[in-house]
Amino acid sequence: MSIHTPPADWFKPPTGAERAWIGLALVWCLIMSMAMPYWAVKGKQNSSGEAYRVEPADFSARVDRFVAAHKVGELDGQPVVEPTPGGDAYLLGRMWAWYPILKLRQGQTYRVHLSALDLQHGFSLQPMNMNFQVLPGYDHVLTLTPTSTGEFSIICNEFCGIGHHLMTGRIIVE
């Protein structure tokens, strides 16, 4: 009885089906434990958390320099910026927009620096559905390799005030 004091000899090793299940469950837990380090080495999608301290104002200045150096056009009044393949790209989250629009090349790798000017934001690339946290004071570096082409949207999926749903942006891949 679960609600009464157990008999004095309650401490017994498991037997039969119960014992087999514990063994099987433990094996499954070990497989799941191994899957993550395996993917960290062999897999192409990892969240390494590479980040550097940065003052929001400094990050904003770096974004402006990046836009000035690599701007290739405008779309709906927003600058479209094409970073050098293999080089750095900057994306700023603020209430309530992602800035600027990035133009990337399929199969090329970029170091995309993400940070926030004001509150916490959530970088959510759609319809890829890739999601990363963006914090003010942290330069979060994603080493990103687009493998498909088209126009992708960035939405915010961390609550950032009344205009949270207005916070959108774009990545164009050619």
Place this chain on the structure above:
Amino acid sequence: MASHDTIPLGAPPVGLRGAVSGARTCDTTGLPVCLTAQKFIQFNAVSAVVCLLVGGIAALLLALTRWPAVHLLPAQWYYRILTLHGFNMLIFWILFFEVAILYFVSTTLLNSRLASKGTAWTSFLMMVAGAGMVEWTTLTGRSDVLLTSYTPLQAHPVFYLGIILVAVGTLIGVGNFFATLYIARRDRTYSGSVPLVVFGATAAAIIAVVTLLHGAIVMIPTFLWSLGLMGAPDPAWYRLIWWGLGHQSQQVNVCAMVSVWYLLGTITTGAKPVNQAVCRGAFVLYILFINLASAHHLLVDPAMGTSWKIWNTSYAMYLAVLASMIHGFTVPASIEVAQRAKGYTKGLFGWLAAAPWGNPGFSGFFLSLLIFGFIGGITGVTLGTQQINIIAHNTLRIPGHFHATVVGGTTLAFMALTYYVVPLLFQRDFHAKALARVQPYLFAAGIVTMSLGMSFAGSYGVPRRHWDIDFTGAAYTPGFDAGAHLMLGIMGVGAVLAFTGLLLYVLLTVAAVFFGPRIQGRAMTPWHVERAAAAPTHAADEHHMPGTTVLVGILLLSFVIYYFANWKALADVWGVR
């Protein structure tokens, strides 16, 4: 045990000797009930149900806003009500109910009195005051910061003070539980080891202490910051410590829920654990390996490295997951053995078919077990896999997961327990029992539908905590697949069903507590009368559990398929490191 009118508790408890002063003997179970504990169980349980109703109304408003075809609330009220919903459901309803459970198991099951009446008052009044402060700041628009209140979002100081009061008040209640364990042992009110349910509740209480300390560590500087007395807490530090509170408190709920499963399994079917050492060992695994789970929320965060994330999210080789998988076996196995011993031996699942499905205490508990295991558990472990979290973080997949654990699991188990708490501790009978028998099914069906709708919408990328996925008014308006809208509609329908089940529960409970027929001096009307079963054809075998073995086999197979399907989905997105 072919037919009886009382709860099948079996032989009189070993080690219970006489009643304590200030106690009555339960007319149904023969167990002693400390009258002081009974009073505070009543206070805490009633407060819990009030908060559940507030949180439930909020839930309906939120679902009707996220359902794009309805889109009920304006943006500001959506986030305000979301804050209200989180606090009432995840914090107040659960904590009040858990304090009631702790007081119950440490007194009645140990034949003890409650250690301190004054402490119980202090705990209760602090929790009520704190909850009131949070409700006030939220409803007056002073804390539109959601449950997590991530810095540098800032709320009114009274909001943080309210949270601190609730946390400290709960901690004092937990202290009263430990003090009761101590005096029970000192006064030898029982002999030998504590019952399994008390053991599980103790595990919950130990984790609660660690959890609530995290709450104090994160909330005190945040409170001081809101008063202008210090700088803003670092957002990454805040997230790390806050989730030490936010996620670990869910492990308290898991422990409390599993204890309630064992309790209701015994009360409704006479089940007893097949192997107490295994059940207790699994609770110990929770205590040892669950307290790293804050990592689940930081898997795509900056500043936390790969090895930190992997180590902390797998709780050291998933030993806490192992614990849940063990309970997932031992709970149905104990029911199967008990049912087979009664003669329900037909086929693999004759024991399950013959279970008292019309007893809401049983149906609620068993549905809670199934929903927690098959939906909540499997999704939780998968979404908490370090790399898979990339395609899940902050999408509706996350609330899809935890509504299956904390609502379909914990809340439903607590509802099921209520069908015994009211007659046994309030000594009132339920009205409209036919509705009570339907209630767990209605609520479970609603939660399952809602949870699946959320999960699938999240797979399309639909964010959680988002007022408008049509992005009306944005400079650039991305759209979501029509399938995502369909899934949000399914979520809405499920939420309406679940709310109906919740409302039915609250109405039945309130009607019983305040206006139910008094049953002092006689046993409660049983929820079910055991049908006469064929006498066992062979001697009952305590280790014959083929039905459970098949059930957990299906569980593991579903787990493996869902887990690897998610790795496949991850492999299809862009490369990132």
